[in-house]
Amino acid sequence: MKMISWNVNGLRAVVKKGFMDFFKTADADVFCLQEIKLQEGQIVMDLPGYHLYWNYAEKKGYSGTAVFTRQEPLTVHYGINHVNHANEGRALTLEFDDFYLVNVYTPNSQHGLLRLDYRLExxxxxxxxxxELDSLKPVVLCGDLNVAHQEIDLKNPKANRKNSGFTPEERGKMTEFLKRGFTDSFRYFHPDLSGAYTWWSYRTDCRPRNIGWRIDYFLVSDRMAPIMKNAKIHSEIEGSDHCPIELVIQ
Structure with a gap:
């Protein structure tokens, strides 16, 4: 099974920049999107053979997630069962026979860390x-997690220690998550690979110079690690300030 995750930074915009070309070429079984930035009825996706699921933010043109899957899920759940995190469309869970797929768009702590408390909550x-899901069956969690976990995961770690996405608090939460029985799929296959990023600021030609961050992930329950076949970053695919990432499981 091939899975793709991509923060598209506006699905309507990226559709005009070659989204369907990549979608067809990738030929993924599951396609997860974050930051779709639209409401119901604002886009028509003609994807024969796929079941489409959407979680829209209440605020127009903001946040939101979607999953397109060939296999119809057993159940679909919207959100993470928390009253304070129910309005921004940040999570979609699909239950399959052997695992749960959780697609998330983690809140950004924002400039000046104005939203750090909300982010940590x-x-x-x-x-x-x-x-809780992992106690029932294995979990694949994917999406824009808005954190570079280790220094190897961004170009300029020293200059960003107090900035959103690389604070000790945010990195600590990722460490805690992994210690609870989860594997970072990309680092499983590429433990020491530097310069592998998934997001580049639009400022000062960061992408051509590869001044980036790896903040998009596929995390899997540890017991799923042996059935992973490959994890990669499609840094060649443009159209968003993020690029797609891929996980293949047996």
């Missing part, structure tokens, strides 16, 4: 939610 809620 989200992290706790997600960990509780996913741990």
């Amino acid at each position: 989200w992290e706790e809620a997600v960990l509780d939610y996913v741990s």
